[in-house]
Amino acid sequence: MPDPTIACLTIGSSDSSGGAGVQGDIKAFASIGCFAATVVVGVTAQNTTGVRARYGLPVDLVRAQLSAVLDDLPIRGIKVGTAWSPELVTWLGSALADLSVPIVVDPVLVTAAGAYLSDVEQIRSALVESLFPLATVVTPNRQEAELLVGAPPHALDRRELAAALVDLGAPAAVVTADARDSGDWFFDGTTHELLAGAYHDTNCEHGAGCAHSALATGLLAGGMPLPEAMRQARQLASDGVRDGLGHLGSGVHPVDVLGLPRLVRTPTRS
Numbered sequence: 001m002p003d004p005t006i007a008c009l010t011i012g013s014s015d016s017s018g019g020a021g022v023q024g025d026i027k028a029f030a031s032i033g034c035f036a037a038t039v040v041v042g043v044t045a046q047n048t049t050g051v052r053a054r055y056g057l058p059v060d061l062v063r064a065q066l067s068a069v070l071d072d073l074p075i076r077g078i079k080v081g082t083a084w085s086p087e088l089v090t091w092l093g094s095a096l097a098d099l100s101v102p103i104v105v106d107p108v109l110v111t112a113a114g115a116y117l118s119d120v121e122q123i124r125s126a127l128v129e130s131l132f133p134l135a136t137v138v139t140p141n142r143q144e145a146e147l148l149v150g151a152p153p154h155a156l157d158r159r160e161l162a163a164a165l166v167d168l169g170a171p172a173a174v175v176t177a178d179a180r181d182s183g184d185w186f187f188d189g190t191t192h193e194l195l196a197g198a199y200h201d202t203n204c205e206h207g208a209g210c211a212h213s214a215l216a217t218g219l220l221a222g223g224m225p226l227p228e229a230m231r232q233a234r235q236l237a238s239d240g241v242r243d244g245l246g247h248l249g250s251g252v253h254p255v256d257v258l259g260l261p262r263l264v265r266t267p268t269r270s
């Protein structure tokens, strides 16, 4: 019988607090039955209150991880998250160019706690030139979309931002929700759609963007058409915010896409 488990790869950075980054991606992949491989491009010292330090790994080490994974595992979908240096982004563009699997690019520039994860000016053109053309979809939040298209804060609505991202070369774009605009805005070059949904006022959003893009990757890897994958990814990420772990950390608490309280095992008496 064929194994239904779909192997996906996340290329991103470690979040020491476990909520976002590759740790968040592994949980999001697992929540929809995907096996998660990881290529780590950097390490952050981070918790729910912010990022204290970050360190990017040398391209050689990233290259070695990527070939180890691709030489051996049947990867069916790839997510690219934080990628800090223009050199790395440009190299990734050439390394991923010939792969015929869905690629979701989450151009992570700012965390929910407000920390910048990349030097925006340096990374912007590398992302647009090297990764946008390879992407199945790019998934920035409003602030990241504004930085990528060079628009001042709130000068454009999300329909205009999504169109500008596609004009820059992304085949499709989703600009995610914020407290002002609930639901995500989707545009694939032809059709605009508001992927409607409630906005949960839980302050449990640490890792929501990572979960969303990893979920989209796993759903696309399983063959789901793009608009439906983005609808379901929004719903599942939003449920993760609703069910977030509000007792963990003193800043922006982590999402929970696995339903961890359901999995707790209580000690049995013999």
Ligand SMILES: Nc1ncnc2c1ncn2[C@@H]1O[C@H](COP(=O)(O)OP(=O)(O)O)[C@@H](O)[C@H]1O
Pocket: 112, 140, 141, 142, 176, 177, 178, 183, 184, 198, 199, 200, 201, 202, 205, 207, 208, 209, 210, 212, 233, 234, 235, 237, 238, 239, 241, 242
């Ligand atoms: N408070 C919230 N309530 C419901 N859904 C949310 C909330 N915050 C984020 N989401 C959903 O989670 C996903 C990731 O969005 P977002 O948090 O904006 O990403 P990022 O972490 O990149 O800023 C999107 O589908 C978005 O609609």
Ligand SMILES: Cc1ncc(COP(=O)(O)OP(=O)(O)O)c(N)n1
Pocket: 012, 013, 014, 015, 020, 021, 022, 024, 044, 046, 081, 082, 108, 110, 111, 112, 113, 205, 206, 207, 208, 209, 210, 211, 252
């Ligand atoms: C290492 C690392 N990668 C990505 C992020 C951004 O995560 P995201 O899911 O967008 O959620 P917030 O952290 O913004 O809440 C990160 N924080 N760390």
